[in-house]
Structures are given as structure tokens and as C-alpha cells.
Amino acid sequence: MPLPVFIVGGGISGLATAFYLKERGIRSTLVEESARLGGLILTDKVAGCELEGGPDSFIAIKPAVAQLAGELGIAHKLIGSNDSARQIFIVRNGALVPMPQGMQMMVPTKWRAALESNLFSPETKHAFLRERFSKPRQRSGDFSIRELVVDHFGEESLEYLTEPLLSGVYGGNASALSARSVLPRFVEWEEQFGSLIRGAQKSTPARKPGGGSFFQSFAGGMGTLVEALSDAIADSCTFLQAKVDFVNRDGMNAWNVGANGQTFAASHVVLACAAHQSARLIAQADPTLSALLGAIQYSSSTLVTLLFEQDQFTHALNGFGFLVPQPERHAIAAATWINTKFPSRVAPGKVALRAFLVDPEATQYDSLGDTQLVELVCKDLKRFMGFAVEPSYSRVYRWPCSMPQYVVGHAKHCSQIASQLEQNPGLHLVSNYLDGVGIPDCVRIASVTASKINVLS
Ligand SMILES: Cc1cc2nc3c(=O)[nH]c(=O)nc-3n(C[C@H](O)[C@H](O)[C@H](O)COP(=O)(O)OP(=O)(O)OC[C@H]3O[C@@H](n4cnc5c(N)ncnc54)[C@H](O)[C@@H]3O)c2cc1C
DSSP, X not given: OOOOEEEEOOBHHHHHHHHHHHHTTOOEEEEESSSSSBTTOOEXXXXXXXXXXXXXXXXXXXXXXXXXXXXXXXXXXXXXOOGGGOOEEEEETTXXXXXXXXXXXXXXXXXXXXXXXXXXXXXXXXXXXHHTTOOOOOOSSOOBHHHHXXXXXXXXXXXXXXXXXXXXXXXXXXXXXXXXXXXHHHHHHHHHHSOHHHHHHHSOXXXXXXXXXXXXXXXXXXXXXXXXXXXXXXXXXXXXEOOEEEEEEOSSSOEEEEETTEEEEESEEEEOSOHHHHHHHTTTTOHHHHHHHHTSOEEEEEEEEEEEEGGGOOOOOOSXXXXXXXXXXXXXXXXXXXXXXXXXGSOTTEEEEEEEEETTHHHHTTTSOHXXXXXXXXXXXXXXXXXXXXXXXXXXXXXXXXXXXXXXXHHHHHHHHHHHHTTSTTEEEOSSSSSOSSHHHHHHHHHHHHHHOOOOO
């Protein structure tokens, strides 16, 4: 009898790993601390609305989730964002200013829109015009997003475009984040064309072949994917609700997984949880690998979902939502207008909003109770959107240390992790802290990892 494969963590990474193992005829045991599967993916259904407490969608250009949906038989449940209304606003001097058409992040590709926008000062507009003449540049080593953006477009572009756009994914500290790991396409443009504007104009925009929406999700919410995966692996995967305390080596080719006061023998262990959680589990088995994992920084986020009665709501919701640059920020960093981004998720007569706090505010306000936090969030929403009504429903989701930071030197750090991992046959790392932070990355990494696991029968 071969020793079983253990997966630690029942988020998308762990569930997808179990699914791809099943596809290869390999049974597994999945250990999840929480009574609920899905990890950061959590869809609540309230008053006929689908409210996402974590991710609400994934970018369509990365194919792994759509492929998985096909394999699960739920491709017909894929839905696209309502891109005909895809306008994002950015707070400038307290008001919502539309992000100009044609921006590829901080890079303008439509001159008129960028030069006429109220978002930028004349200095930044001059920087756009000058940037076209930048010479190709090869930088040695890694460098920060701040360096890249300020060199090309100046501080204002960093503060009012790049950082707010990054904040929903990383928390937005452009001085710390790696240009090579987070914005590799832009670094390639700098090397090839000099000018990022010319690079963006010469490259095809990051869209799905054949068009389609920029974001995809599922009818019924992201929870649909979790349910489909859980159902699909029910006959090949044993669920164990327990907190894993340690993962220790047992000789050269076996592992011991400690959970619930018991020790389980395993041939392979897949750590499908955050780097800091994995670091703790293997502290004894491999202190070097543990230290490398523990050094990966994370930031926290807090998400608040709110429902309002539409007949009392005065804002037009004429876009996907807005971003709040740091100099304009009180508490929230962004808000999504669900009625416009995913209209099918909101019941008639309701207005559904999501508001985000990221660090430093997520940590700063974490000691507030839910009621106070909702009050703070509503104050911001009212201030920026100009409505006066109170929500009929709200829920706070706190996600401490949930967003891995790909800081300067990330790629080098990852190769150190990869070579140290080679010293641990049978140990595998999946999740979003090595090679892509989104759900499609988690699914791709799970699929590749499962394909490398061989269990003698
Ligand atoms: C607020 C927010 C919004 C996001 N929005 C998007 C988005 O719109 N699109 C997108 O593509 N990505 C988004 N992301 C990123 C995406 O959610 C993650 O990349 C992905 O969900 C990570 O999944 P995972 O399975 O690797 O980790 P997780 O979902 O964190 O799952 C890890 C699981 O491991 C369990 N666990 C940890 N330690 C142990 C232990 N010792 N024993 C047992 N179980 C343990 C945890 O309980 C958890 O369930 C968002 C992230 C956040 C925080």
C-alpha cells in the first residue's frame, strides 16, 4: 500500500491540486483548518444578491481557470464582466475623476484622452509627451516599480495611477515591489523600445484571443468553482478538518503530518497555504527552507460588502468603481460597484458595493469592531460618491497577512526556495507567493505540481 498524498490547505490551490491528482488516478487527503473550503474564496448569498467576501473574478487572459471550468463541466457557468461599462474612477482632490481611456496601467496609449484628463497636472502631461523619446535601457539586477514609473512619468503618475491600481492586488507599496516580478511586460518594453508608451502601442493589449471580457467569474459567484471542485474530488480525496501543526521528515522518502494530536505518514505533502504558514509547519524539517518562506512579506486587507435600497440611492454607478490614491485616502483604498461590473449578481431594487482597506489602513483599523469599521467605510463611500443613505446590510471580511509582496529580489528569492526544495523530495509548494498572485496562477501551479507527483501503486 503506498503512503497517501497529503494536501495542507483547502483554498483554490489545495482543491485544484486534489482535482489534478484525481485526474491522474491519485488519491489524496486534504487537511483544512476551517470548516469551510475555499480559503479566500467566499461567496455569500444575501437578499437575492451574490456578495464576494474575497476575490470576485479572475483575469480572462490567463486561461487556467477557464480550462479547469471545462474539465469540471461548469464552462457554461462562466460569466464575463460587463465591459461595455468598464470605467474606473480615481479620486483626485476628493472627486471621482474618470481614468482616461486607453491607459495600460500608468501608460497612456490614447493621447487626446490622457492630455485632456483632469487627473494629471501639466507636468505629468509633459512627461507623457517626453517619454516617447526615451532610449532603450538595460538595468542591472532588480529594481522597484517606483524607480521604473518615476523615471518614465514622474511622481504623480506613480501616486495617482500605479499605486492605486496595484493596491487591490498587493497593497500598493511601489517602493518595495519588484518591477521585474510584478510588471515584467513594462520592463521588456523599456529594454526593447525605451519608451513604455511606444511599447504599449506596438504590443497587442492583454486581451483574450477572440475578445471577450477582461474579467471572468461564475454564475452563482466564485463559490461555484469551490463547490464544483469539492464535488469532483469527493470520491478521490479524504477531507480532514484539522489544523496541521507540523510536517516532519520520516527518513529520505516519507513525511509525517501532525494534526489533531495524531501523526499521519505521507509519501508527498503539498503545502497549499501562505508562505508564513508553510514556514511554521516545516520549521523542524528544514529550517533553511522555513526561513526562506518566512521571509516572504505579506500585507493585510479588509473587505466590506454593503447593500442599499436602490430607490434611495442617488449615485449613477456609471463604472466598475473607484480607487483612492494614498494622498487622498482616509480609510478605503477602493470600491467596486457590483451592479455595473456584474449586474447579474444584484437583485432588482438593490445596490451592492464592495469596499477595500489595504495596508497600512487595514492593519491600522483592525482593532475596530465591525460596526465601527462599517461606519468608517460608509463615511468614505458617502464622501466620494455623494449619497446619504445607510446600508440595509453589511459584512466585514478580515484577511490578515493575505497578500504576498513580490518585493525587489523576489525572483532570486524564489530560485533559492526552488533549490532548497530539491533537498526535500516529496515536499511541494503551491499557492500565490512564488509565481503569480491571482487565482489563475494558483490553478496553473496546482496543475503543474500535481503532474510531478508520482505514487507507486
Ligand atoms: C481581498 C482579496 C481579494 C482578491 N481578489 C482577487 C481577484 O479578484 N482575482 C484573483 O485572481 N485573485 C484575487 N485575490 C488573490 C486570490 O484570492 C488568491 O491568490 C487565492 O485565493 C489563494 O488561494 P490559496 O488556496 O493559495 O490560499 P488560501 O485561499 O489562503 O487557502 C489556504 C488555506 O489553507 C488553510 N490553512 C492554512 N494553514 C493551515 C494549517 N496549518 N492546517 C490546515 N489548514 C491550513 C487556510 O485555512 C486556508 O483555507 C484576492 C486576494 C484577497 C486577499
